[in-house]
Amino acid sequence: xxxxxxxxxxxxGALVLIVFFISTVAYVTAVTGVDxxxxxxxxxxxxxxxxxxxxxxxxxxxxxxxxxxVYMVALQFIFRPDPVEVPEGSEVTFYITxxxxxxxxxxxxxxxxxxxxxGQIAEITVEFDEAGEYGVLCNEYCGIGHADMEGKVIVHxxxxxxxxxxxxx
Ligand SMILES: [Cu+2]
Numbered sequence: 001x002x003x004x005x006x007x008x009x010x011x012x013g014a015l016v017l018i019v020f021f022i023s024t025v026a027y028v029t030a031v032t033g034v035d036x037x038x039x040x041x042x043x044x045x046x047x048x049x050x051x052x053x054x055x056x057x058x059x060x061x062x063x064x065x066x067x068x069x070v071y072m073v074a075l076q077f078i079f080r081p082d083p084v085e086v087p088e089g090s091e092v093t094f095y096i097t098x099x100x101x102x103x104x105x106x107x108x109x110x111x112x113x114x115x116x117x118x119g120q121i122a123e124i125t126v127e128f129d130e131a132g133e134y135g136v137l138c139n140e141y142c143g144i145g146h147a148d149m150e151g152k153v154i155v156h157x158x159x160x161x162x163x164x165x166x167x168x169x
Pocket of ligand 1: 145
């Protein structure tokens, strides 16, 4: 069967596009770490949050050279801890839960955006490659003070962070 050369060109072009589209999806999934929030964080009874080893004392914890874990509780109408402070270039895993109502946790300018559901621990990892202040907001209506429920993530430049760790001696 004879295929006209223009038809061949269109076929090849369409194939190249399909391969390109599939590669972009594969790339984003495998390399950039864009992910859906799932149940990997586990569950916790809302009544146990304040006695829990992780959430009873909400905090930022350094777990590796450039790795941090944040144990966060969303309350009416603040986030604890706030602000979250980490150095530039760090990989931060947030574990967030709530002991009262549904909240949201979104870090503006990043891919961090999750519901915070009582009973559930949202686990989400993000790399902060650029120093600066990132706004945080609750995007689930959680009561009368919802509109004022906001927080901050401060990503410090390397030298500034080192100075902070050195204390004031
Ligand atoms: Cu809210």
